[in-house]
Amino acid sequence: MFDLDFATETLETLAVASGGNFCLSRSDLFVSGSDRDNIDRDIYPALEASVLFERVFLLGPVVDIRWQYGELSFSLLNSARRDETILGEAISLNDSSVRLGFTFCEYAVFFLSKTEKALEDINYVPATESYSDRLKELKERRVIDKDTDTLLRQLKQTRDNFAHSFTPLKKLRYLGEELESSGQFVKDLFMASKALEQEFIKRQHLQVNWGLFSLVLKAIRLTRSEAASK
Structure with a gap:
């Protein structure tokens, strides 16, 4: 489990890394912001469809997102992060x-x-x-x-x-x-x-097709909404 702010910080990374080409609220994506499985569930298929390189580093103020050969990982960084490197330490x-x-x-x-x-x-x-x-x-x-x-x-x-x-x-x-x-x-x-x-x-921002990324996330959100209404 992550802190409840992890989902919000992940969205901030996506907004920063996209150069402003991606913007959704936390409630649009995550049922439970503290549940890592929910975050993976939404972001993985969107990145899988839209990354333009085999390796991708999306660097944000608090959370870094890394994609490498189909594997997704997150790095939660401390407040001194920008005095360091992408390693977070x-x-x-x-x-x-x-x-x-x-x-x-x-x-x-x-x-x-x-x-x-x-x-x-x-x-x-x-x-x-x-x-x-x-x-x-x-x-x-x-x-x-x-x-x-x-x-x-x-x-x-x-x-x-x-x-x-x-x-x-x-x-x-x-x-x-x-x-x-x-x-x-x-x-x-x-x-x-x-x-x-x-x-x-x-x-x-040039690592990802952000239009396609947003489209996939919107499709996921629509599918979830339809399932919940049945």
Whole structure:
């Protein structure tokens, strides 16, 4: 069970992440705002029908919504959230925290690179570009600065070793040092995540077809209303 305000905060995230293209009241959606199953029941089919990417991060003031390969999850954040990253907590040297940091950085670079070009050219194929090409393009467009570009390139080797080796996380190396003895790795991953997050939030509404999302939710609401009246 979540706090009764969870449903309201979830709706706030959807409103913020949609860039104002989605707006429903809590009573429109949820029979019981504290019941997680009710929230999943309504939002899951709407996102399943309307997401435009295999991974989607919808970032809000208190609740983050994450969609990855058909799985829906929520992150309830504390009041200090915007001094941190999309993790909802400071990055720490453990597998889940580092994996989420790397996943977000990789997705954000892809997303920020793809969206502008896809809007300009319907024949654009993002699979033809390397990670390095995308960073170069983002720097040239001033989406990221030189320092962020450098951090992301430095982090890439450690990310690849993390994903493709059996070496324990703390024994991996970053700038020549093992992670367990290098405080620089956590600081750099945090800075890179934060820089990308700031640009990502400006464009996050482009991850979802919000017209279709709203249409599915309205259909769910109508079906529930009809069932209740019988």
